[in-house]
Amino acid sequence: MQIGVFTVGDVTQDPTTGRTPSEHERIKATVAIARKAEEVGLDVFATGEHHNPPFIASAPTTTLAYIGAQTERIILSTSTTLITTTDPVLIAENYAKLQHLTDGRVDLMMGRGNTGPVYPWFGKDIREGINLAIENYALLHRLWREDVVSWEGRFRTPLQGFTSTPRPLDGVAPFVWHGSIRSPEIAEQAAYYGDGFFHNHIFWPAGHTQRMVDLYRRRWEHYGHGPADTAIVGLGGQFFMRRNSQDAVDEFRPYFDNAPVYGHGPSLEDFSQATPLTVGSPQQVLERTLSFREYVGDYQRQLFLVDHAGLPLKTVLEQLDLLGEILPDLRKGFAEGRPDHIPDAPTHASLVAAAGGPTDPTVHAVDDVTGVSR
Amino acid sequence: MTEQTARIHPATTRLVVVSAGLGVPSSTRLLADRLADAVVRAAAGPLGPVEVEVVELRPLAHALADHLLTGFPSPELAEALATVRRADALVAVTPVFTASYSGLFKTFFDVLDPDSLRGVPVLVGATAGTARHSLVLDHALRPLLGYLRAVVVPTGVFAASEDFGSTGLDERIDRAAGELVLLLGGTARRSAGEPEDPFADPVPFEEMLRRA
Numbered sequence: 001m002q003i004g005v006f007t008v009g010d011v012t013q014d015p016t017t018g019r020t021p022s023e024h025e026r027i028k029a030t031v032a033i034a035r036k037a038e039e040v041g042l043d044v045f046a047t048g049e050h051h052n053p054p055f056i057a058s059a060p061t062t063t064l065a066y067i068g069a070q071t072e073r074i075i076l077s078t079s080t081t082l083i084t085t086t087d088p089v090l091i092a093e094n095y096a097k098l099q100h101l102t103d104g105r106v107d108l109m110m111g112r113g114n115t116g117p118v119y120p121w122f123g124k125d126i127r128e129g130i131n132l133a134i135e136n137y138a139l140l141h142r143l144w145r146e147d148v149v150s151w152e153g154r155f156r157t158p159l160q161g162f163t164s165t166p167r168p169l170d171g172v173a174p175f176v177w178h179g180s181i182r183s184p185e186i187a188e189q190a191a192y193y194g195d196g197f198f199h200n201h202i203f204w205p206a207g208h209t210q211r212m213v214d215l216y217r218r219r220w221e222h223y224g225h226g227p228a229d230t231a232i233v234g235l236g237g238q239f240f241m242r243r244n245s246q247d248a249v250d251e252f253r254p255y256f257d258n259a260p261v262y263g264h265g266p267s268l269e270d271f272s273q274a275t276p277l278t279v280g281s282p283q284q285v286l287e288r289t290l291s292f293r294e295y296v297g298d299y300q301r302q303l304f305l306v307d308h309a310g311l312p313l314k315t316v317l318e319q320l321d322l323l324g325e326i327l328p329d330l331r332k333g334f335a336e337g338r339p340d341h342i343p344d345a346p347t348h349a350s351l352v353a354a355a356g357g358p359t360d361p362t363v364h365a366v367d368d369v370t371g372v373s374r
Numbered sequence: 375m376t377e378q379t380a381r382i383h384p385a386t387t388r389l390v391v392v393s394a395g396l397g398v399p400s401s402t403r404l405l406a407d408r409l410a411d412a413v414v415r416a417a418a419g420p421l422g423p424v425e426v427e428v429v430e431l432r433p434l435a436h437a438l439a440d441h442l443l444t445g446f447p448s449p450e451l452a453e454a455l456a457t458v459r460r461a462d463a464l465v466a467v468t469p470v471f472t473a474s475y476s477g478l479f480k481t482f483f484d485v486l487d488p489d490s491l492r493g494v495p496v497l498v499g500a501t502a503g504t505a506r507h508s509l510v511l512d513h514a515l516r517p518l519l520g521y522l523r524a525v526v527v528p529t530g531v532f533a534a535s536e537d538f539g540s541t542g543l544d545e546r547i548d549r550a551a552g553e554l555v556l557l558l559g560g561t562a563r564r565s566a567g568e569p570e571d572p573f574a575d576p577v578p579f580e581e582m583l584r585r586a
Contacts, residue, residue: 131586138583154586184572185582192579204446211573219576265443274446 001334002345003327004044005037005320006079006236006303009057012310015258020310026056027063029313033306034067036317038074040324046077046109046303049086051118054260061094068102075347076102079303080111080179083140084132085122087156092143092164099169104348109177109198109234110137112186124155130185131155137178141193144173147363167361175346177234177301180212187212191219191231196345198234201292202305203261205274209235210295217297230343234301235292238277241322245280251315252279259309286326290333298338300345302330387421387558389413390461391428394468394479401501403430405533406467409499412551413465420559427461429454431478438481447485454482459490459569463497463558464524466515470502474514483518487569491524495557497550498530505534527553 009030013020021029034045045067050057057063064076076098081091091108099106112129113119119126135153142149143164152158168174177196180186181204190197197216199209213233220231240255242248249268256268256279271277278288289302304323307316344350352358391410395402406428414424431438437451447455458464468479498515500507511530519526529550537543 130582134582134586138586184576188576188579188582203444208446215573215576223579262444266440266448270440270448271444274448 001299001331002043002075002234002301003330004042004046004075004077004301004303005033005306006044006046006048006077007033007057007305007307008048008079009050009055010260010308011054011056012260012308013258014310014312015254017312023056025313029307029316030056030063031067031070032313033316033320034074035070036320038071040320041327042074042320042323044075044077044301044303045071046079048079049082050113050115051085051121052115061098064106065098065101068098068105071105073105075105075107077106077177078108080109080113082113082118083110083136084112084129085118085124086136088136088140088143089156089159089162089164091140093166095174096144096164096166096168099174099348100166104169104172104352106348107175107177107346109179109196111179112183128155130183133186134189137176137189137193141173144168147361163363163365165363167363169348169361170352170355170358171361172348172351172355172358174348175351177232182208182212184212184215187216188219191216191225192223194220194223194225196232196234196300198301198303199236199296201236201276202238203275206276206292206295213296213299227341229297229339230341232301232343232345233296233299234303234345235296235299236276237289237292237302237304238275239285239288239304239306239319239323240279241282241285241319243281245284248279248281255309255311263309282322282326285323286329286333289330293334298334298342300343302334387417387424388460388462389424389426389465390458390463391426391465392431392458392467392479392482393428394431394476394482395501396432396469396476396478400432400469401533401535401538402467402469402499404538405499405501405531406465408547409465409467409497409531409551412547413463413497413554416548416551416555417558421555427457429457429482431482434482435478438478438485441485442481451485455486455490458486461491461494463495463554464491465497465499465554466519467499467501468515470500470507470510473507474510475500475518480518483522486522488522489569491519491522494524495554496524496526497554498526499532499550500530501533503535505532505536508532508534525557527557529553 011026037045047060048057049060068076112133135155149162150160177198178186178190179198181200187197199212201209217228217231221228240248240252253268278285306319391406393403393406410426417424434451437448441447468475496519498511500510511532516526531546531550
């Protein structure tokens with residue numbers, strides 16, 4: 001079981017002090033959070049991608065490479081990579097490069113993005129969102145697996161004899177998750193490729209998450225990747241902890257009430273009941289998190305959102321310390337009653353092993369002046 | 375009941391009344407109830423029994439605002455939306471606020487699945503302090519329901535405060551109710567039924583890839 005944190009990199013005013021961090025502070029805080037995540041023993045750090053204020057989440061591979069240079073073990077991932085508006089050729093290059101630099105500590109989560117105008121800014125049409133996700137990923141999938149690609153589609157200029165460089169580390173493409181809150185087409189896409197499916201989980205009721213994951217599992221089996229319970233599932237989660245649960249509620253309430261996504265809406269209590277949000281003691285967070293399995297089955301990756309709604313860095317780091325404290329019990333709980341045939345989430349090492357060992361994928365070009373192979 | 379009469383009188387007609395009144399008691403609800411009673415009376419001969427379910431929007435005001443912010447309905451609101459989806463016919467009544475339907479009334483239709491009222495006969499009503507607002511039925515409610523592809527009966531019932539003390543209101547109520555029953559008469563049930571479930575029956579990926 002992989003346990004980690006994911007961020008969207010929002011720059012939000014702290015409602016208790018009225019202070020808004022600068023972009024610079026928020027960018028540096030993101031790095032501090034990632035380092036802390038590794039320090040407390042978490043497995044994954046994932047950052048989102050946005051191209052507009054109030055976010056600092058553009059250029060995700062720059063951020064992840066910088067974090068990769070300062071960490072040893074943690075897997076660097078995305079939440080999400082905009083497969084709709086980003087050229088799949090650039091995704092192929094950027095993340096293969098990141099794979100080499102971090103010795104394989106990379107995977108990605110594909111998403112469609114949540115800001116309407118981002119599509120026209122990048123010359124795309126939001127009404128084609130699903131089709132963009134399907135076509136662009138189909139190309140990306142080939143670019144990492146075929147040395148020379150000739151390709152023609154609706155959404156980008158054709159490719160003739162194109163080689164994406166660098167080739168993936170050890171000849172193995174990074175593992176890919178597909179994230180979607182409400183589109184069955186994306187669960188279907190993940191199942192078709194035998195990729196992972198990640199459900200955000202935190203904004204909608206559990207019953208909805210259950211239906212999306214169930215569809216993905218059924219279709220995973222349909223496409224011959226194995227029994228439904230061996231599909232690779234990830235979930236989001238959201239908590240705020242203090243040793244005394246009433247302290248957690250009192251401290252978090254102003255952040256909840258003013259949060260960009262659901263603020264000024266339902267009460268903290270109603271939203272906690274309807275969604276996985278857990279505000280309380282470490283024991284309450286532990287128990288609630290372990291209950292997610294009851295409606296999605298045994299799964300592979302749990303990511304928590306901890307650094308949003310204007311929470312100051314100091315508080316976020318304290319949350320990670322508390323998460324670190326319950327981490328052994330979380331791992332124990334997730335292992336309890338988990339059948340032996342349930343796989344772990346693929347990692348670079350497991351994918352290399354499954355491919356029969358590493359290969360040198362370097363494509364040696366022929367010099368077009370001298371004709372000499374280099 | 376013999377088989378033959380069972381065929382003549384099909385299943386009970388489900389009439390749903392949406393009322394956006396805010397006061398207690400509310401003149402909007404008063405008009406809504408009179409419209410519903412008139413439909414039941416008018417249907418008794420030609421159509422048979424009518425079951426009336428009332429969706430009061432006032433208790434759902436917070437849930438409606440929350441739905442706008444979170445994107446999902448509370449259990450109570452989900453039940454109200456499902457009730458409308460199951461309707462064979464609808465009576466929709468709003469108070470007039472600032473020259474149009476109230477924001478509460480509009481918000482309910484904003485979060486309703488756009489297919490819920492497709493082909494469903496609807497009787498519209500509105501209340502106001504003055505008769506000068508009477509065209510609100512035609513410039514506000516009819517376009518809204520037209521967008522939702524509902525079938526609005528020709529007579530809408532507008533009641534200003536003074537109409538509750540006059541005689542013409544009864545006549546308009548009965549005429550509108552008669553028109554609604556006429557639209558329902560001799561036809562199959564028109565409820566939209568259950569929504570298509572994209573989770574039960576996904577589009578196969580090869581087909582999506584072809585279409586993309």
